[in-house]
Amino acid sequence: MHFELNGEQQQLADAIRRWIGRDYGFETRRAIVHSESGVSPEAWATMVELGLTALPVPEEHGGFGGDALSMFAVMQELGRGLVVEPYVATVLGAEFLRRGGKHGALLERVAAGEAKLACALGERQSRHDAFDVATRAEAVDGGYRLHGEKRVVLHGGEADALIVSARSAQCAVGLGSAASVDSVQDMDGVSLFVVPRDSAGLRVKGYRTLDGLRAASVVLDGVMVGPDAVIGRVEEGGAILDAALDYGAGLLCAEALGMMQALFDTTLEYLKTRQQFGAPIGKFQALQHRMADMAIHLEQARSMALLAALALARSGGGAGGDLATRRRVVSAAKYRVGLAARFIGQGAIQLHGGMGVTDELPASHYFKRLSMIELTLGDMDHHLERFIAQPGFREAA
Template identity: 65%
Template structure:
């Protein structure tokens, strides 16, 4: 399988790398996450200027019609730089709009604003009781004349308080954990009855608890067909999981390089500690995990670009395999890096601690390792070895 990046993809990566190296260093990031807003308007403006917000949007709505591999390149660099702006949340929201039908007037208008950088999105999919099961939805959507009325709560909505529109999953029919009866809605952040309580997360990002208290929406707010949102939800979440794998890969690469530099400079008994064979073995193990994670993350991105919409079982299989293997590698690389840095590895002043926290949160987002291992095993054709 061909894994080389094309010229445009390399240009995107180089542009991001130069910007992060020049204007988004570790100290600048610490200042951003410590600010009241928790994000940087200047950094977001740069992402817009570089064309990153237009990348996932179809050409008809002013975008570049980028695929999963194009976004893989971007998310990998953002992972290296530990960028905290709501890019992933917006890209994932845009993906739901595209899957639901970018040619509809409402979705097209929202996507045009995303491409121009005027609109940030967030995805309110999880609830307190649901853990990693996106089918477990207690939030209700009821008919309200020609429109809808939403009531319920959504938890840990990444960048929910920073978004102008939230993609919300709600149950319009069926039992609480049925795949049928799920609908998706585009809910304006200023809709009457919508309450947002923002907070900072462990890894320096922002999230929000969302309360929908009889939020009334017009008919056009529905994404796709009523009661048939599970396929959209499942496919969109897989797209997001693939992007998380790419971000984790970039973070692991940066953390590996930082740890290697530390072993070359930190001295004990008059020699760099990297001279000690036992530490060299640990670095070799980290490298093996990193390379396997790289292969799986790239495979997931390539498969998402090449698989047809009908092959949902293969998409689930590949994405879950990647999310499991990348999560496994992220934990190992993160823990080893912290230990090799010694007590400094958990201090706020050292970048290693921030990479470790972000990797830990990525592993828990859109399904942890146990969830994706079980999902992988549930796909058709899986057989345990005798």
């Protein structure tokens, strides 16, 4: 698929690349990953200055109202630079708030870089099913009381507020060790809440993930929130959750694309400089064939990631249009990008030889992050099943 960024998108992408090349090189990134916090306040301040936090926020809330194509350009560059700051988590959280239409003040803080967000959606039993929600929201005087536990919350420890999915007490009656899992696997009845980081009863335990980012386990032990904490309407958060996660999957596809391009370029340069038997190993035909296969995977992944970004942009990030088409395109992109990430990642490691798995080379870091992206917001098997389940597939087959 042939696609060119417009002038503003290209200027922003160039600015991000210059910043990363100047101030966020590989050694700087390694130092940030191994620091106590795992993130850099200086890097976050630069991202705010570049307008990245304001880009996806609607104009009425102090942002630029950038669509999925603008975010595609940004995420490619952040992926290329292996940036570990809590940007994806915050942007995805902002997408939930935008769809809910009630939290303009918080969105303004996000646009200004004054607030970071995280999405507490996954649970012990849910795996890739975001609608498998056992966390309970009990209606009480003055609001709701939340009980439950969330797992692998990306940048949960760095967030100022969490987006939490839960079911009402009525829908969750009888949820115990012997309860049927099917009783909580339903798109209907899901509510979404904004939970401030300093809420009483909220426990967050952060840790570093395989790819150098940060995640957290979150326990909600009777956390009290007011009625204004609800995103959208009570028990009608399923549609928001579905569309926002498709938006997030599109962001991850773009990030992975930037990483695969950088990994491909790094490997190609290595083949040109590594000498064996008195010649660069890039002259060996078998290795040229491997690079050609990697290039094909890269271009196919690029086409599908762009198709997903276009579909999300045309539907306002997934809010309108044909839901089946949006789901089908996003799942196809997530599957194809995951397939390419696995092939290119494994190929790059093999072509680098033993050095490919060392911490000193960027190749291993790209491969780790690509592997984590494949498992985030649904792995390849999950999205293949979702693609097949969309209306019209079996009839066409």
